[in-house]
Amino acid sequence: MTMRRGRWWAAGLLVTGVWTSTPSVWAQGAPGKAATPDKGAAAAPATPTPTPAPSPADADKESARLFEDAKKAHKAFQWDKARDAALAAFKLKPDPAYxxxxxxxxxxxxxxxxxxxxxxxxxxxxxxxTAIEKQTAQKLLDDAKLKLGTLIIKVNVEGADVSIDGKAVGRSPLVAPLFVDPGSHEVEVKKFGFDPGKELLAVAPATESEMEFALAALPAEPETKQPEPPKKEEPKPPPLPSPKWRTYGMIGGAGLTVIGLGLGVGLTMMANGKSDEADQQLALLRQTTPTTSGLCGAGGFAPNAAGCAKLKDTLSSQDAYTNGAMVGYVIGGVAAIGTLGLFLLPRTPFGRKMMGVNVVPVVGGGQTGGMVVGSF
Structure with missing residues (x-):
């Protein structure tokens, strides 16, 4: 105890000597004793409460004013006032000189x-x-460290968050040692993308411990694909009708087309033959009939009666063959159109409106042909 107290008094004498020789160093009283100013010394002014600075320039000015108050209280050994004023100045401007x-x-x-x-x-x-100020600060720091544990924390990655007992103390790399009270402390280091490190350490006073943390990078997580929304199943259409009736219809229509066209062609050839025969009979009648008489009829040449009757029968046969050929052509054409309609008709399910084509033959009344009726 004697040696410890002697060192404190030596530090106090050193600071006091520097204070009297230069205005940049201040006196230090003996630790552990209540320091009292000289009876003749004026009382230190009360430390004003700092107010928020509206600008950095005003903050620097207010910080300097508070630090002047701290120096006055420090010189008068008013440690509480000196600490409050210096701490307020440091919060406004964290100047290491404070x-x-x-x-x-x-x-x-x-x-x-x-x-x-x-x-x-x-x-x-x-x-x-100055060198004397640095020496004085180092001696005071050594005295403070006798009551504390000193931690030097090293991390293998930069930017890792370091916390002690759940309180953040900085990010790696830490440029300064950390000071903790004696006892057990939990040190944790973590960074996104790395496996965190944690260690429990028992700290004794006046000891220095070095801790190293090697954080391992976590494997990259595979990209998770967003599940696709379930597809809405559309109702299946009813089955298509059997195509047999279409096939049978097209086969029958094709056959009827061939028959109709064949009948038309055959009757046309027969009508043409009767036309040639009628021309020959008419030429024969003209050769045997005098120019002063008619060919046939009531005023016709009497010997031509048999030839005229034969000519009339030939012309009647020609007309019959011609009309029959026309009917054959109509039947073949209607059958061809119906067959084509069946081929082009879409396969629409039963129960729905279907497109259809109907061909209606028209014969008689001075008209011969077909009429197409459809729904689309």
Whole structure:
């Protein structure tokens, strides 16, 4: 205990000596004792409550003002006021140069872990600090570390989130050591796409532990295909009618077409033969009939009566053959159209409206032919 107290007084004398020689270093009282200002010293002004800065320039100005208050309280050994003012200034502007007064005030008010963090920041990043200030901060940091455990955490990948006891403390790589209170602590490191690492560590005061985490990359997950929506099955149409009647109809129509056309052609040839025969009979009658008499009829030449009767029969036969040929052609044409209609008729299921073609022959009344009637 004697040696420990002597070291504290030595540090206090060092800081006091620097304070009197340069305005950038401040006095330090003996730790563990309530520091009181000289009776003749003026009371330090109360630390004002910081207000949110409307702009970065105003924030810097307010931070500098608060730090001046912290220096005054520090010089008067008012550690609570010095810590509050320095911490408020640091929150507005995290300047590493604030770390010496802030860390010493925290150490004097029983916050060694906070003190170690700010003193380590001062030693590492305070560019404008003098060698004496750095030496003083290092001694105070060593005293704080006697009450704490120091962790140095290394991770094999960058950007991994590091947490201690569920509280985030930074991302890898960590440039500064971490300070924890003595006891058991759970350190967890995780990053998306990697298997997380977790370790439970018992920390003793004034010890330094180095932890290394090697995170293994997780295998790439296969792409999951979205299930296709079930296909809506359309109702199956009723079965098509049997095609036999179509086949039979087309066969019958084709046969009737051949018969009709054959009958028409045959009767046409016979009608032509009768026409030639009638021409010959008429020529014979003209040769035997005087020019002053008619050929046939009531005023005709009497000897021509038998020839005229024969000519009349020939002409009647010609007309009969001609009419028969016309009927044959009509029958063949109607059959051909019907056969073609059956061939082109779509196979529509029963129970639905069907397209149809009907051919109706027309004979008589001075007309001979066919009429096509259909529904579409």
């Amino acid at each position: 770390g010496l007064i802030l860390g010493q005030s925290e150490l004097q008010t029983g916050k060694p872990r906070d003190a170690a963090e700010h003193l380590e920041l001062f030693v590492r990043e305070a560019k404008s600090a």
